[in-house]
Amino acid sequence: DSGVTQTPKHLITATGQRVTLRCSPRSGDLSVYWYQQSLDQGLQFLIQYYNGEERAKGNILERFSAQQFPDLHSELNLSSLELGDSALYFCASSVIAGAPGTDTQYFGPGTRLTVL
Amino acid sequence: LAKTTQPISMDSYEGQEVNITCSHNNIATNDYITWYQQFPSQGPRFIIQGYKTKVTNEVASLFIPADRKSSTLSLPRVSLSDTAVYYCLVGDLQQDSGTYKYIFGTGTRLKVLA
Numbered sequence: 001d002s003g004v005t006q007t008p009k010h011l012i013t014a015t016g017q018r019v020t021l022r023c024s025p026r027s028g029d030l031s032v033y034w035y036q037q038s039l040d041q042g043l044q045f046l047i048q049y050y051n052g053e054e055r056a057k058g059n060i061l062e063r064f065s066a067q068q069f070p071d072l073h074s075e076l077n078l079s080s081l082e083l084g085d086s087a088l089y090f091c092a093s094s095v096i097a098g099a100p101g102t103d104t105q106y107f108g109p110g111t112r113l114t115v116l
Numbered sequence: 117l118a119k120t121t122q123p124i125s126m127d128s129y130e131g132q133e134v135n136i137t138c139s140h141n142n143i144a145t146n147d148y149i150t151w152y153q154q155f156p157s158q159g160p161r162f163i164i165q166g167y168k169t170k171v172t173n174e175v176a177s178l179f180i181p182a183d184r185k186s187s188t189l190s191l192p193r194v195s196l197s198d199t200a201v202y203y204c205l206v207g208d209l210q211q212d213s214g215t216y217k218y219i220f221g222t223g224t225r226l227k228v229l230a
């Protein structure tokens with residue numbers, strides 16, 4: 001158990017809908033990362049927040065957004081869902097004491113999103 | 117854009133040493149190299165991290181040559197429970213924007229046979 005929690009574990013929805021995925025980082029970690037894992041794209045970095053502010057950004061679609069709240073939990077919002085958004089979504093957290101790239105990320109169990 | 121490549125799959129027998137290499141030609145000067153292990157339907161799990169030369173912990177070693185354009189994860193005496201997918205992770209600093217991305221390798225599926 002990494003100490004990172006994600007809810008829900010599974011989510012099934014229809015195209016065009018909007019969903020929210022939630023992540024609670026490990027105790028003491030200030031940084032949260034979101035990744036998407038699909039069979040054809042592998043693990044793709046979406047976005048990183050550090051202490052409430054956006055720190056790094058990957059190939060996150062405009063239909064997707066995220067935020068980190070004062071209690072350090074984070075939410076990933078996915079809207080206007082398409083079939084291709086079906087994937088595992090992972091959250092990770094780190095202390096991020098140093099420069100980007102020096103942090104050790106601890107991953108949650110993931111949320112499996114199925115868009116029908 | 118940084119690109120990391122790994123062999124797609126490897127087979128090994130129990131008790132053997134396994135070496136998995138990741139190529140990351142455009143690694144940034146300050147970047148560390150991190151390796152993760154992933155079992156089906158689970159999140160990646162941290163194995164080891166290094167910057168240069170050799171790093172060793174209780175489960176693996178990481179070899180990084182002087183040019184840092186590749187790295188090799190070494191798993192000593194693998195067991196059946198080491199069957200998993202192994203990923204390298206590096207950062208990619210966008211020079212024009214100063215923004216940063218994390219790039220996972222393509223993953224190597226290791227199968228350990230009895």
